[in-house]
Amino acid sequence: MRERRVLFTTCFLRAVATQMVGVQLGVYLPAAGLSASQAGTVVSAGLAGAAVAALLATLLADARGRRRLLTEVALLGAVGASGAAFGSGPVWLVAAAFLGMLNGMGRDRGAALIVEQAILPATAPDTERTRTFAVYNVCQDAGHGLGALLAGLPALLDRGFRIPQVQGYRAGLLLYALLLLLTALLYRRLAHDPAPRPPSLSPGSRRIVVKISALFAIDAVGGGFVTSAYLSWFFHARFGADVGTIALLFVGARVLNAVSHLGAAWLARRIGLVNTMVFTHIPAGLLLVTVAYAPSFGAAAVLFLLREGLVEMDVPTRQSYVMAVVAPEERVAASGITNIVRMGGWALGPVVAGLLAPSVALLVGAFLKISYDVLLYFAFRAVRPPEEVR
DSSP: OHHHHHHHHHHHHHHHHHHHHHHHHHHHHHHTTOOHHHHHHHHHHHHHHHHHHHHHHHHHHHHHOHHHHHHHHHHHHHHHHHHHHHOOSHHHHHHHHHHHTOOTTSSOOSHHHHHHHHHGGGGSOHHHHHHHHHHHHHHHHHHHHHHHHHHTHHHHHHHHHOOOHHHHHHHHHHHHHHHHHHHHHHHTTSOOOOSOOOOOOOHHHHHHHHHHHHHHHHHHHHHHTTOHHHHHHHHHHHHOOOHHHHHHHHHHHHHHHHHHHHHHHHHHHHHOHHHHHHHHHHHHHHHHHHHHTOSSHHHHHHHHHHHHHHHTTHHHHHHHHHHHSSOGGGHHHHHHHHHHHHHHHHHHHHHHHTTSOHHHHHHHHHHHHHHHHHHHHHHHTTOOOGGGOO
16 A cells, blocks of 8 residues: 555656646747747657657666666656756757656656556556556546646746746746656655566567557557647647646646546446447547637637547556556566557657648547557457456
8 A cells, every 4th residue: 555655646746747848848849949840859859768768667677676767767857857947959958858758748658657557556456456547547637737737837927927938937847857856755665676587478468468569559659649749739829829728728638537537447347448448539539630620719628628538548447458468577568568669659749740730630640549449449359357257
């Protein structure tokens, strides 16, 4: 229970930092003088850095020690964010984003998540595993909601105290660094690691992980078209919404995400993990199409919020499913491989999205995500986790 509380808290703090920066990047980078393509490159660099860190976590977590690696990743992120706060220019910001693993997705999906996901199933029995992941994700979305709210502070400071918004965004990067330092301290309360061992997967688990990772890649590329940074830019460029309004919109989205996670755990008990993943995600993809062609900001905001009430229901179910279909000693490897593939897809998406018209980019993202849902259903509907085997 103590480890579970630590993981819930670190997840919350990291999500605050990630969402705040994810929302702010879409406005901060143009304000810092970067073009749309340069801004997309910075976002991609941050996601690529996160992917590299995830790879190292997968390869080294069990050999180096999970607690130690989690602490090192948090410290490295703080250093990179501080560099982005004090530097300027596209080359510097690309380097700082890569080093700090700045996540323009606005969602916490990095190396720390990989290791935490591998630890979490051991804190609950199979019948409570999905609910434990759901609560973990509720903590994450509560952090995302607070982070979205904090993202609006630069606009308030500009209106109330005439502090330039660029300075407010840089202060946000320093707050990001501080929050990561707090997580590094909390990780010291985790139990000592078991004996070091190299990552491995049995042949049966390897087949499952390879197949599901290929499908996750399709979904991730689609997700790269709809990062928080890109959606923030879309609402700003298409409808003229300011960052304060956009921040409030993302607060509402994260509240809906949090509620949907608990709903996903309830639904999975009744129809199964794979069915829950697929039959909630397809409607979310269709709603994304309607956001792309909404006639006004109000309509787009309502449709976006409806989507957010469904799109995250596959997250705790997906995490629980992957951890359930491999052996406990294979969880770091499985979590790492599946998350690395997703982050690689996210890193590709923003670069391509920056070359397309906003509505077209959202349409392409929706198409890819729906394709993933259909393929996932037919590939894994017969592969059941232990609690679903009668």
